[in-house]
Amino acid sequence: MGREYxxxxxxLTADFSxxxxxxxxxxxxxxKWLHLDIMDGHFVPNLTFGFPILRSLRKITxxxxxxxxxxxxxxxxxxxxxxxxxxxxxxxxxxVPRKMLQKIISKxxxxxxxVGISIKPKTPASALYPYLKEIDLxxxxxxxxxxGGQKFIFSVLPKIKLVRERISRSGLSCDIEVDGGVxxxxxxLVYDAGANVFVVGNALFSGRSVANNIKKIKRMLNM
Numbered sequence: 001m002g003r004e005y006x007x008x009x010x011x012l013t014a015d016f017s018x019x020x021x022x023x024x025x026x027x028x029x030x031x032k033w034l035h036l037d038i039m040d041g042h043f044v045p046n047l048t049f050g051f052p053i054l055r056s057l058r059k060i061t062x063x064x065x066x067x068x069x070x071x072x073x074x075x076x077x078x079x080x081x082x083x084x085x086x087x088x089x090x091x092x093x094x095x096v097p098r099k100m101l102q103k104i105i106s107k108x109x110x111x112x113x114x115v116g117i118s119i120k121p122k123t124p125a126s127a128l129y130p131y132l133k134e135i136d137l138x139x140x141x142x143x144x145x146x147x148g149g150q151k152f153i154f155s156v157l158p159k160i161k162l163v164r165e166r167i168s169r170s171g172l173s174c175d176i177e178v179d180g181g182v183x184x185x186x187x188x189l190v191y192d193a194g195a196n197v198f199v200v201g202n203a204l205f206s207g208r209s210v211a212n213n214i215k216k217i218k219r220m221l222n223m
Contacts (some may be wrong), residue, residue, distance in 0.1 A: 008033035008066045013099035021062050030215045034063040035199045040071035044146035051084050058085035070145045090116030090139050092212040121153050143180030152181025157193045164194025
């Protein structure tokens with residue numbers, strides 16, 4: 001087996017009438033992270049869940065809340081997302097001025113929580129380089145953020161390799177997460193490119209068994 005990995009299921013396309021049952025399956029399958037896609041209808045053209053949903057989810061699980069803020073003005077909401085249970089807050093490089101990124105990193109760390117920066121498919125890998133020493137996670141989007149179920153953009157794979165090389169060369173421990181179109185056909189490609197945290201959504205909820213889909217994903221990673 002190669003390097004250690006983390007599966008972070010996205011519940012963006014899950015059936016929320018069955019969310020307790022789904023969370024229980026995650027627990028039984030040894031899944032530790034939960035990816036929460038927060039969209040504001042401004043930075044991205046879609047609206048998803050906010051503080052009340054996170055607060056409710058926190059009541060039924062102690063999973064690590066991998067909170068992906070696809071929103072404008074994320075700095076203003078950090079306190080509240082941490083209050084309702086966020087363990088990791090990832091913001092978009094494209095959403096704020098560079099000076100604000102530094103303020104966000106400092107604020108999240110002041111709570112003792114983890115912080116990440118995400119880049120869209122067209123943003124160069126080099127945008128992340130100045131922050132790799134300070135952040136815990138670099139999130140590389142392999143679709144345009146905003147909607148679940150999009151097709152994987154294969155041209156992003158070299159970018160993952162560049163960021164992994166930069167992290168390794170600098171002796172850093174920053175995780176690389178990939179989000180967008182990650183499924184049974186693409187997950188091994190992003191693993192081989194250097195990612196170690198995988199946001200999986202539709203692939204988990206297709207078919208009849210979430211548990212069987214998790215096992216299949218794990219088999220792909222353990223090849």
